[in-house]
Amino acid sequence: MSKFTIVNQEFLPAETASVLITDLAIQRGYGIFDFFKTIDGRPVFLEDHLDRFYNSAAAMHLTVDLSREELKTLLLKLIEKNGIADSGIRITLTGGYSPDGYGIAKPNMIITQTEMILSKQISLEGISLITHQYQRQLSYAKTLDYLMAVWLQPVIKEKGADDVLYHNNGIVSECPRANFFIIDQSGHVVTTRENLLKGIIRKHVLEIAGGLNLLQHRDITLDDLKNCKEAFITSSTKNILPVTKIDGRVVGDGYAGPVSKLLSEKLQLKAAQH
Amino acid sequence: MSKFTIVNQEFLPAETASVLITDLAIQRGYGIFDFFKTIDGRPVFLEDHLDRFYNSAAAMHLTVDLSREELKTLLLKLIEKNGIADSGIRITLTGGYSPDGYGIAKPNMIITQTEMILSKQISLEGISLITHQYQRQLSYAKTLDYLMAVWLQPVIKEKGADDVLYHNNGIVSECPRANFFIIDQSGHVVTTRENLLKGIIRKHVLEIAGGLNLLQHRDITLDDLKNCKEAFITSSTKNILPVTKIDGRVVGDGYAGPVSKLLSEKLQLKAAQH
Numbered sequence: 437m438s439k440f441t442i443v444n445q446e447f448l449p450a451e452t453a454s455v456l457i458t459d460l461a462i463q464r465g466y467g468i469f470d471f472f473k474t475i476d477g478r479p480v481f482l483e484d485h486l487d488r489f490y491n492s493a494a495a496m497h498l499t500v501d502l503s504r505e506e507l508k509t510l511l512l513k514l515i516e517k518n519g520i521a522d523s524g525i526r527i528t529l530t531g532g533y534s535p536d537g538y539g540i541a542k543p544n545m546i547i548t549q550t551e552m553i554l555s556k557q558i559s560l561e562g563i564s565l566i567t568h569q570y571q572r573q574l575s576y577a578k579t580l581d582y583l584m585a586v587w588l589q590p591v592i593k594e595k596g597a598d599d600v601l602y603h604n605n606g607i608v609s610e611c612p613r614a615n616f617f618i619i620d621q622s623g624h625v626v627t628t629r630e631n632l633l634k635g636i637i638r639k640h641v642l643e644i645a646g647g648l649n650l651l652q653h654r655d656i657t658l659d660d661l662k663n664c665k666e667a668f669i670t671s672s673t674k675n676i677l678p679v680t681k682i683d684g685r686v687v688g689d690g691y692a693g694p695v696s697k698l699l700s701e702k703l704q705l706k707a708a709q710h
Numbered sequence: 711m712s713k714f715t716i717v718n719q720e721f722l723p724a725e726t727a728s729v730l731i732t733d734l735a736i737q738r739g740y741g742i743f744d745f746f747k748t749i750d751g752r753p754v755f756l757e758d759h760l761d762r763f764y765n766s767a768a769a770m771h772l773t774v775d776l777s778r779e780e781l782k783t784l785l786l787k788l789i790e791k792n793g794i795a796d797s798g799i800r801i802t803l804t805g806g807y808s809p810d811g812y813g814i815a816k817p818n819m820i821i822t823q824t825e826m827i828l829s830k831q832i833s834l835e836g837i838s839l840i841t842h843q844y845q846r847q848l849s850y851a852k853t854l855d856y857l858m859a860v861w862l863q864p865v866i867k868e869k870g871a872d873d874v875l876y877h878n879n880g881i882v883s884e885c886p887r888a889n890f891f892i893i894d895q896s897g898h899v900v901t902t903r904e905n906l907l908k909g910i911i912r913k914h915v916l917e918i919a920g921g922l923n924l925l926q927h928r929d930i931t932l933d934d935l936k937n938c939k940e941a942f943i944t945s946s947t948k949n950i951l952p953v954t955k956i957d958g959r960v961v962g963d964g965y966a967g968p969v970s971k972l973l974s975e976k977l978q979l980k981a982a983q984h
Contacts, residue, residue, distance in 0.1 A: 441731065454728040455736065457715065457820050462729065462802065464856035465739030497864060526811075528736065531860065537800075538856070538887075539863060546731050573847075573857050582738035582812070583847050583855050586805065589813060590771060613812075 442547040460531025467530035467580045468492040484636040495577040524552045558700040562678030563598035571604040585612030608656040614671035618664035619695045624652035637670040644702045666693030676700040716821040734805025741804035741854040742766040758910040769851040798826045832974040836952030837872035845878040859886030882930040893940035893969045898926035911944040918976045940967030950974040
């Protein structure tokens with residue numbers, strides 16, 4: 437059975453949902469989005485994602501013509517209609533059908549739901565990252581700008597890595613679709629504080645680490661990458677995913693470390709209670 | 711009568727031409743384009759624009775499934791079918807319908823033609839710019855990334871200016887959709903050499919200025935903006951457009967200067983002969 441996608445509040449078969457080519461995303465790559473998961477048909481950390489969605493829209497001068505309650509109602513209707521228990525839901529807001537192909541118009545809102553197989557166990561092998569000097573534009577907003585991320589994919593593949601980690605002026609910021617944490621030599625959980633997108637899982641990991649008195653408020657430097665005991669990334673799809681290699685150098689003993697495992701367990705509980 | 715837009719070689723009524731929402735421009739703002747004008751139904755500097763179109767595509771790992779000759783044939787067919795004498799033609803190439811919404815797929819090519827009223831006379835009053843610190847990503851390619859340009863529009867309006875001029879590390883680069891030139895105190899034509907999109911009109915103005923022995927090969931600094939005798943921007947739609955105010959400071963006597971006028975006349979001749 438065909439699933440539904442919503443375009444400007446209209447429910448359309450997912451395979452045929454389209455926008456006119458005058459949309460400012462196609463003309464100028466302009467728009468924002470947010471993405472959250474559902475587990476057993478229940479949205480996880482939805483309020484956090486709605487906070488960020490409206491914040492990103494405002495930061496990019498885009499007006500949302502639905503109130504928060506109206507949007508929530510629409511999302512729940514989609515979840516009910518599609519009947520996909522474990523899924524990822526993406527809300528995209530573009531610059532709209534711009535008469536001159538340059539100025540912001542009435543935004544188009546597109547909501548898609550796709551099935552997602554969620555792992556409840558932390559990966560023991562983890563992933564491998566390469567570093568790249570780059571600073572995202574308007575990094576506090578979840579914009580559509582993934583130019584560098586998409587462009588770097590052949591480079592990542594060529595180096596046999598799984599993803600890329602951005603840094604600028606000696607400070608390590610984020611992966612294109614995930615935040616980045618280390619456990620430093622003193623056993624503290626560290627993540628860079630500014631010039632990055634503040635992820636929802638990042639927020640909850642910070643709360644958990646704070647509750648365990650494991651948090652140190654400072655930025656991650658390039659040197660930290662060479663000396664850290666553990667490293668991991670966080671995102672709504674990946675939860676806590678260990679990083680066991682950075683630029684070819686093995687992190688710790690090359691497997692998920694004890695602090696990463698502890699935080700991962702506590703995060704699973706927090707998401708389930710939510 | 712409805713005009714046509716081409717989507718992947720199919721001629722569609724311009725008003726209804728659309729792409730699926732899985733296109734990588736909507737998912738990740740990923741794609742490139744080029745834009746040229748027609749005068750009396752004749753494309754201007756077409757070979758230059760095709761050079762740049764294929765170069766931008768290659769730089770962004772996008773494959774064009776039409777040979778240069780096939781693309782030219784398609785463009786001429788559009789010009790013939792639409793019958794718009796003076797127009798702007800835009801060829802957009804996106805990252806295509808990406809199964810995972812992240813990796814590059816078979817690109818979608820969209821070709822639009824819109825009527826354009828072309829001025830043959832140089833503007834005497836010129837325009838007003840504000841400066842902004844910014845460096846375009848992959849600046850040698852004509853990508854869809856106009857995030858900063860679109861985002862800055864309210865700021866430009868608020869300051870009563872017409873457009874924005876980017877600079878980085880003390881070097882002035884370009885406007886979002888135009889190149890920037892000055893005539894310095896010694897009467898030389900100067901434009902920054904790298905980290906910017908090399909416009910087609912820029913290329914021809916450089917050739918003209920070189921032929922007149924007016925060219926100086928160096929970059930424009932922020933200090934140059936305060937001391938220049940004349941300034942102008944170049945683009946396919948604007949040709950040579952004088953800049954008579956920068957950050958509130960009047961350039962020269964506040965009107966189009968003699969070198970700008972001379973270059974503009976010679977450019978008109980060159981475009982007509984082409």
